[in-house]
Amino acid sequence: MTPMGSPFGSMVDLARTRAAEGAEELLYTFLEDGERPGDALTYGEVDRMARAVAAALQRWRLEGERALLLCPPGPDFIAAFFGCLYAGVVAVPAYPPHPARPQRAFPRLQAIAEDATPSVVLSSRALLRAAATIVRGVPGLGKSRWLAMEDVEAGAAENWREPDVTPETLAFLQYTSGSTADPKGVMVRHGNLLSNLASMEAVQEPEAPRVGVSWLPVYHDMGLIEGVLSPLYGRYTAYLMAPTAFMQRPRRWLEAITRYRGTNSGAPNFAWDLCSRRIPRAQREGLDLRSWRTAYNGSEPIRADTLQRFAAAFRDQGFAWRAVFPVYGLAEATLVVTSDRQSDPPVLRQVDPDALGRDRWIERAATELSQPRVSCGRPLPGVTVLIVDPDTRTVAGSDEIGEIWVSGPSVAAGYWNRPEDSEVAFGAYLADTGAGPYLRTGDLGIMRDGRLYVTGRRKDLIIIRGSKYYPQDLELTVEDAHAAVRRGCVAAFAIETPSGEAVVVVAEIEHQRCGSSRPPVATPDIAPAVRDAVARQHGIRLHALALLAPGAVPKTTSGKLRRQATRMAYLAGELVPQAALAGLTSAPHAS
Known part of the structure; x- marks a missing residue:
């Protein structure tokens, strides 16, 4: 595959190029407790750490094998993830067990371990000390090696050998948030990542300075790609905090945007609602959100009332309605499928709920009985979106709700070790024309004036x-x-x-x-x-x-x-x- 719109041949090529262009430029700053600046990494330091970890993995001849990443958010995760890329090892990010309650993570970790069969676990010394307990609860890791990031010697970077990585090479497995017993590993290739990053970059304002702020979990696609990889691709600084820092005190997110003049930051719908509810008027004083230009909302159903309530609550702090940036995406398409351009204001439509119940889209004047629906924007460059009748597998009529089908270079290779599931989800063809293959998302929606409106999830109907x-x-x-x-x-x-x-x-x-x-x-x-x-x-x-x-x-x-x-x-x-x-x-x- 050829990465759409990207000049880079792999994620390794991207990271090495950025290090050569500005080794001393700041890339990531990690906020301790979500507030105080802690560890900071330049492009050169990320490259050096990645080469050191990769050299250790190469010494064990693990190219093409899977590595389970059980690292807390911070430099250790960055070193582990990029180290895998630099070694040609398939990274498997997963939520690390909480030291006080490790058993809560065991069922999901066991399902991932059984499916991915990782040869090595990349972690921290703190978690390594609990390895015996973890293996008892997650027997699927019984044969895996363990490597703490603190034990990787910096000098090992000199022993790194550039791997044979192409756009077709698997970069990582993104395990879906499905049921605990049956998570599926989406196979994301280097080319998928580069295509999605290039398309996301294309909708930003050219030459405008950017600063990223993110508290999203790096073990999930939105936090990893938007929070960590987009700054690398777009060459701007990102300030990162742990998800727990936000959940314990949501104001920390907006404080970071204020303090560092954040321009690009976002979260799922629930986080916007949490800020509106948990940050009372008196605590909004001192916040300055005028710099926030791309406030993306995605990863779960986007509610118009949530966006309007947040915009009204923080209007006096300089938050602009035009900054609201609804997006639609899923791990099976790497991350983003549709979004508006940065200069476009959000679009809402009032629809007839009775018509929705008949799989029809009828717009009406705003009343107590109408329902507002939020546009998730237009397909990214190189991405095709169809609305298809899921039963007949033909394109739905212009006013008909149907299943969202997607094609393009960002669509992943399938599910790891699941050929039947992959064929169903990633190998869809239109019944009448034979066009395909398309990704069947399982989501329902409609295209109006070139914009996508998501109405729900088919299995939840x-x-x-x-x-x-x-x-x-x-x-x-x-x-x-x-x-x-x-x-x-x-x-x-x-x-x-x-x-x-x-x-x-x-x-x-x-x-x-x-x-x-x-x-x-x-x-x-x-x-x-x-x-x-x-x-x-x-x-x-x-x-x-x-x-x-x-x-x-x-x-x-x-x-x-x-x-x-x-x-x-x-x-x-x-x-x-x-x-x-x-x-x-x-x-x-x-x-």
Whole structure:
């Protein structure tokens, strides 16, 4: 494959070129606790660290093998990831076990270890000391070597040999955020990365100075590619912090943008909502967001009300509506599929929800019953997006909702060690013309005026008496129904009952009404308010409503809602309301 629009032959070529152009230029600064500047790396230092780690891997003759990366965010991860690239080793980023609660990570790590069969684990000395405990919980790592990044000698860089890396060479496996038992490793090649980075670069303002700020997990595609690799490609400095620093105190994200005049920074939708809720007006004083030009929102459904609420909350701090930058993408396409150009303002359309239930897109004037939908922009250069009827595999009509199919040089090679799954997802062809292959994303949407609007996920679609409902629409209604419901912590799904499919909603209640130090405030009006709102706006009678304590609804390590996991936990009886909430939980209705 030829990387679309990129002058580089591999990621190694890119990193080596940048080091030659400006070895002393600052590339990454890591913020300790999300605030104080800590370790800083120049282009030259990244190159030297990568060569040293690569030399160690080459000494073990691991070219083409897999390396599991269990490094905390910081210089160790950078050294491990680029070291793999420089050695021709396939990197497998994974969330490292928390020292105090390592067992929580074991099921997912075991699934990844069994699938990827890594020959080596790249980690830190701190985690290496716990290796025996980890191997007991993750037996799939029993035969893997372990190497702590602190034990790699700097002088080893002189022993590095440039590997035979081409655009077709696998760079890393990005394991999806699916169920714990069945994560799939997306095979991302050097050419896929370079194509996506070049296309992302093409939508930026030319010659405009940039500064990146990111707290996103580097073990996931958005944090790794947008937060770490884009600054390398675009040649600008990035300030990075651990995800926990943001989650503990969301203001740190905006403080970093203020302090370092960040221009490029973003996060999934839940983080925007978290900032609006957790940073009160008094704490917004002192923030200056005028430099923020590319505020991207992606990786999960984008809500118009979230964007509008954030823009209104931080207007006095200089945040501009035109900076909102919705994007659509997925790991199977490396990262970004569609986005607007930096100079384009965000586009919202009001649509008829009843028409959406019939797989039709009908725009209408804004009313209480219309639903705003956010444009995710236009396909990136070199990317083709089709809207396809998933049953007939023909292109859908101009006003029909269909499955989003994608083709282009950023589309990955498939799933590691899963030829059947790869054929289904990456080998789709149109039934009438034979055009293809395309990536079947599993997402539903429509193209209007050249822009993509994502309406939902096909497997999450709820069908009641022949009518279709998108779970995120029901979840938004529930969140708006009562102030006690936590935003971004509601899951709606269908279950089978003797009378057919029925809808269940699981919702967390805010801390002030459900705290661990004292019993929650008795608010018996929550369940009736939720049921009435859902019935009024969607014509649905909820089968059951479970009100839970904060943190009970399953999410991925990147903070995304796991509806199918929530559904399985509910059916297994694992989502038990806190004692003080049990009386507020609405039992199943007879269907």
